[in-house]
Amino acid sequence: MRTAHSVVQIRAAEAALMATVPDGTLMDRAATGLATACVDFLGGAYGADVVIVAGSGANGGDALYAGARLARRGARVAAILLDPGKAHAGGLAALRSAGGHVVPEDEREDAVARADLVLDGIVGIGGKPGLRPEAAAVMELVERYDVPVVAVDVPSGIDVDTGETPEPHVRAAVTVTFGTHKVGLLVDPGASAAGVVHLVDIGLGPYLPDPVVESLQASDVAALLPAPDRTSHKYTRGVLGVVAGSDQYTGAAVLAVSGALGGPLGMVRYVGPDEPARLVRARWPEVVAGEGRVQAWVVGSGLGDAPERAEDVARALADDVPVLVDADGLRHVLARCEGEVLLTPHEGELARMLEVERSNVTARRLHYACEAADRWNATVLLKGATTVVASPNGRVRVNSVGTPWVATAGSGDVLSGICGALLAGGLSPLDAGSVGCFLHETAGVLASRGGPIVAEDIAAALPDAYRYVRAAEGT
Numbered sequence: 108m109r110t111a112h113s114v115v116q117i118r119a120a121e122a123a124l125m126a127t128v129p130d131g132t133l134m135d136r137a138a139t140g141l142a143t144a145c146v147d148f149l150g151g152a153y154g155a156d157v158v159i160v161a162g163s164g165a166n167g168g169d170a171l172y173a174g175a176r177l178a179r180r181g182a183r184v185a186a187i188l189l190d191p192g193k194a195h196a197g198g199l200a201a202l203r204s205a206g207g208h209v210v211p212e213d214e215r216e217d218a219v220a221r222a223d224l225v226l227d228g229i230v231g232i233g234g235k236p237g238l239r240p241e242a243a244a245v246m247e248l249v250e251r252y253d254v255p256v257v258a259v260d261v262p263s264g265i266d267v268d269t270g271e272t273p274e275p276h277v278r279a280a281v282t283v284t285f286g287t288h289k290v291g292l293l294v295d296p297g298a299s300a301a302g303v304v305h306l307v308d309i310g311l312g313p314y315l316p317d318p319v320v321e322s323l324q325a326s327d328v329a330a331l332l333p334a335p336d337r338t339s340h341k342y343t344r345g346v347l348g349v350v351a352g353s354d355q356y357t358g359a360a361v362l363a364v365s366g367a368l369g370g371p372l373g374m375v376r377y378v379g380p381d382e383p384a385r386l387v388r389a390r391w392p393e394v395v396a397g398e399g400r401v402q403a404w405v406v407g408s409g410l411g412d413a414p415e416r417a418e419d420v421a422r423a424l425a426d427d428v429p430v431l432v433d434a435d436g437l438r439h440v441l442a443r444c445e446g447e448v449l450l451t452p453h454e455g456e457l458a459r460m461l462e463v464e465r466s467n468v469t470a471r472r473l474h475y476a477c478e479a480a481d482r483w484n485a486t487v488l489l490k491g492a493t494t495v496v497a498s499p500n501g502r503v504r505v506n507s508v509g510t511p512w513v514a515t516a517g518s519g520d521v522l523s524g525i526c527g528a529l530l531a532g533g534l535s536p537l538d539a540g541s542v543g544c545f546l547h548e549t550a551g552v553l554a555s556r557g558g559p560i561v562a563e564d565i566a567a568a569l570p571d572a573y574r575y576v577r578a579a580e581g582t
C-alpha cells in the first residue's frame with residue numbers, strides 16, 4: 108500500500124522522530140537519498156552541470172546538502188539563492204566546502220541555460236501554494252531552456268495537502284519525497300506536476316498515523332480479490348444485475364456486461380430493452396436476460412435521457428443490495444443514498460451533479476469527490492488519469508496505475524461492469540471501486556502495450572489483469 112499523509116501529520120511524526128536522533132540526522136538521510144536519485148537520473152554525476160534553486164527553508168537545505176554530495180562526486184554545482192540572507196547556513200557551507208558556488212544574480216540565465224539538471228529546493232511542506240515572483244522568474248528560465256527538474260520533497264508551488272496547482276508552480280520530471288507520500292503527489296493535477304515519485308525512507312514510518320489517502324499496489328489488490336473455493340457455486344460467487352443500454356446506445360449494454368464477465372462472479376443478469384438484450388445474448392450466451400435475485404446492481408451506462416429510465420435507477424436503489432450508478436443513471440440520483448452505493452462519474456458528470464463548472468472539478472478533484480461522497484452518502488469514484496475513490500466515512504483511495512490509452516469510448520462502461528462484479532462478489536464500495544479501477548487500468552496497459560485499444564480490448568484483458576495481480580502476490 109502506498110500511503111500519503113497531511114502536512115500536520117508529517118510535522119508531528121517528524122518531531123517525534125527527531126527527539127530520538129541527533130540533530131541533522133533527518134536532513135542527512137533526505138539529502139543522501141536525494142543525491143542518489145539525482146545520480147540515477149543523470150546516469151552519473153561526474154562532469155554534469157547541476158543548478159540548485161534554493162529557498163529559505165529546510166527544503167533548500169536538503170537541496171544544498173545534496174548538491175554538496177554531487178559536487179564531491181564530480182558534478183559542477185551552482186546554487187541560485189532566492190533569499191541569500193536566509194539561505195540554509197549549514198547546507199550552503201557544505202556546498203561551498205565541496206567546491207560548489209553561488210550564482211551571481213546577473214548570471215542566473217547563463218547558469219540555467221547550460222544546466223543538465225535543476226534541483227527544485229524552493230519550498231517543501233512549509234510552502235504556500237504558488238510561487239513568489241523571484242522563484243517564478245527562475246523557473247520560467249528553466250522551462251524556457253527545457254532543463255529537467257528533480258523536485259525536492261514536492262514540486263514547489265503545488266498545494267501539498269490537496270494536489271491543487273494554482274499557477275505558477277514547478278513541473279518536475281522526478282520528485283524525491285521524504286518519509287511518506289504527500290497527498291498532492293498522488294492526486295491530480297499535483298500528481299502530473301510531480302512526474303515520477305521516488306520515496307526516500309527517513310525512518311518516519313513508526314510515527315505516522317492512519318493516512319489521509321491510500322493507493323493500492325498489485326499485492327494489495329490481490330489480497331482483496333475474491334476467488335472461488337471448492338465449496339463455491341455460481342450463486343455463492345455472486346450474481347450481478349446489469350441495467351444498461353437503450354435502443355439508441357446498445358453498445359453500453361454489451362460493454363458493461365463484458366466488464367462484469369471479466370470479474371470474479373458467478374452469473375450476470377441483463378435487464379433492458381429488447382434490442383440491447385438481443386445483442387448482449389448474441390455476444391454472451393451465458394448471460395441470463397430478465398429480472399431475478401442479484402447480489403448487486405450496475406445501473407446507468409447508456410440509459411439515455413428518457414425520463415422513464417429514472418425508474419430503473421430508483422428500482423435498483425430501492426433493492427437491498429449494493430448498487431453502482433454510472434453515466435446517465437447519475438442524473439437520477441437526487442436524494443442522499445442509503446445502503447452501499449458506488450457512484451462513478453467522470454469530471455463532467457460530477458460537475459453537473461454538483462452544479463459547478465467542469466474546470467473547477469478538474470482543478471479540485473479531491474475536494475469535489477469528497478464533497479459528493481458526503482452529499483450523497485455514497486462512495487464516489489471520480490474517473491481520470493488518477494482516479495479518486497472517496498467514501499462517505501472519509502477514507503480516500505487514489506489509483507495511479509494505468510495508461511492514457513484507456514481513455515477511449517465505452518471504457519467507462521467496462522469499468523462499471525468490473526466494479527459491479529466486485530460488489531456482487533462481496534467487496535465494499537471503496538474496495539470494489541479501487542480494486543476495479545486498478546484491474547481496469549492494468550487490463551488497459553496489458554492490452555495496449557503502448558498502442559491504441561478499444562473498450563472491448565480492455566474487457567478482454569481483464570482476466571489477464573487478474574492473473575497479473577495474483578502473480579504479484581505469488582498466489
Ligand SMILES: NC(=O)C1=CN([C@@H]2O[C@H](COP(=O)(O)OP(=O)(O)OC[C@H]3O[C@@H](n4cnc5c(N)ncnc54)[C@H](OP(=O)(O)O)[C@@H]3O)[C@@H](O)[C@H]2O)[C@@H](O)CC1
Binds near residue numbers: 134
Ligand atoms: N518533514 C520531515 O520529516 C523532514 C523535512 N525535511 C525538509 O524540510 C522541508 C520543510 O522545511 P520548512 O519547514 O523549513 O519549510 P520549506 O518548505 O522549506 O520553506 C518554507 C519557507 O519558504 C518560504 N515560502 C513559503 N511559501 C513560499 C512560496 N510560495 N514561494 C517562495 N517561498 C515561499 C517561507 O519563508 P519566508 O521567506 O517567508 O521566510 C517559508 O518559511 C520539507 O519539505 C523537506 O524538504 C527534511 O530535511 C527531512 C525531514
Ligand SMILES: Nc1ncnc2c1ncn2[C@@H]1O[C@H](COP(=O)(O)OP(=O)(O)O)[C@@H](O)[C@H]1O
Binds near residue numbers: 490517
Ligand atoms: N489520462 C488517462 N489515463 C488513464 N485512464 C484514463 C485517462 N483518462 C480517462 N481514463 C479512464 O478512462 C475511462 C473513461 O471513462 P468515461 O469517461 O466514462 O468514458 P466513456 O463514457 O466513453 O465510457 C475511465 O476509466 C477513466 O478513469
Ligand SMILES: [K+]
Binds near residue numbers: 228229230260263
Ligand atoms: K521543492
